[in-house]
Structures are given as C-alpha cells and as structure tokens.
Amino acid sequence: MTRRLTFGILTVAMITCLTLIFSTNQTVHAGKKHTHEHTEKDRHHEPDLLHDSMETMGSAFKSIRRQARDNSFDDSTLKQIQRMQTATLIAMHESCDDFANDKQRVIEYRTLMANALKKMLDMELAVLKGNNDDVAQMVRELHAMMKDGHSKFEVDDD
Numbered sequence: 001m002t003r004r005l006t007f008g009i010l011t012v013a014m015i016t017c018l019t020l021i022f023s024t025n026q027t028v029h030a031g032k033k034h035t036h037e038h039t040e041k042d043r044h045h046e047p048d049l050l051h052d053s054m055e056t057m058g059s060a061f062k063s064i065r066r067q068a069r070d071n072s073f074d075d076s077t078l079k080q081i082q083r084m085q086t087a088t089l090i091a092m093h094e095s096c097d098d099f100a101n102d103k104q105r106v107i108e109y110r111t112l113m114a115n116a117l118k119k120m121l122d123m124e125l126a127v128l129k130g131n132n133d134d135v136a137q138m139v140r141e142l143h144a145m146m147k148d149g150h151s152k153f154e155v156d157d158d
Ligand code: HEM
Pocket: 050, 051, 054, 055, 057, 058, 059, 061, 096, 108, 109, 110, 112, 113, 116, 142, 143, 145, 146, 149, 150, 153, 155
C-alpha cells in the first residue's frame, strides 16, 4: 500500500516536472520567436531613403574615383554615374528630421544636392565624349562638393 502510494506520488511528481519543463521551454521558445519576429521586422523596416541613397552614391563614387587614378573611364563609369545621379535625386528630396521644418536649411541642402547632380550630368556627357581629362577634373570637384556638403550637414567622412 505504502509502495503504491509512493509510486503514485512519484508519478504525479514526474508528470508535474515534465509539465513544468515543457511549459518553460515553450515560454523560452515563444520569447525567442518574438525576438526573431522583431529582428525580421527590423530588417524589413521602412527604408531610410537618405541613408540608403548616400550609401549608393558612396559606392558608385568609390569606383569612379578608382578609375580617375589613371583616367580609365569607360562604359562602366557611365553606369556608376547613372547610379549616382538617381540616388542623388532621391536623396535631394529626402530631408533629415532635424532640418525638415527649417526652410532655409532645406533650401541650402537642396542647392548643394542640385549642384552635385548638375556636376554628375556634366560628367556623364564628358565621359560620353571621351574628354577624360575633363572627367578627372569633375571628379575632383565633385569630391570637394561632397566634403563641403558633409561638413555643412555634420556628416563624418572618416
Ligand atoms: C559625391 C557626392 C556625395 C557622396 C558620394 C556622398 C556619400 C555619402 C556617404 C557614403 C554617406 C554615409 C552613408 C552612411 O551612413 O553609410 C553620406 C551621408 C550623408 N550625406 Fe552625402 N555624399 C555626397 C554628397 C552630399 C551632399 C552634397 C550633401 C549635402 C547637401 C550630403 C549630405 C549627406 C547627409 C545629410 C548624410 C547623412 C545621411 C544619413 O545617413 O542619415 N552628401 N554621404
């Protein structure tokens, strides 16, 4: 009788333990899934257009500047210039939260971006015409414009 009672108590204890372990596991799992869902959501958050466009401009300009070392501009330069122009136009119509309501600042920002875009359009034509020395000069000017824009809008170039 005592044996059966002990066996019964042990069985109940085991079931309780298993239930507890199972439910804790589920909670941990649910927590993980929750975090995972958050991560997925974060990854697919609304794109930060200004940031993304500047990154595209940066990567395109990097390869153009590499070609400018020996003036080896070609069709791939045209592709990179095109990428830059499109990204610049997108970036131009975005604005940082910190100056979105400051009209003078918006004007200053768009003027700098428009000037950079004009330079890129001239660069495209110079590449098409094969005026490589002019292209190299424009690359230098565009680099100075970038530095100026970044310093006026407090962007770290590092
Ligand atoms: C050749 C022209 C330019 C290039 C290649 C360029 C490239 C870049 C790059 C690589 C970044 C860093 C993006 C990152 O955080 O990973 C950046 C950020 C930024 N640039 Fe430019 N930029 C150019 C011109 C300009 C001009 C003319 C302005 C101002 C009118 C400007 C304003 C900014 C701002 C405000 C940011 C911070 C964006 C953010 O991440 O929120 N840029 N740019």
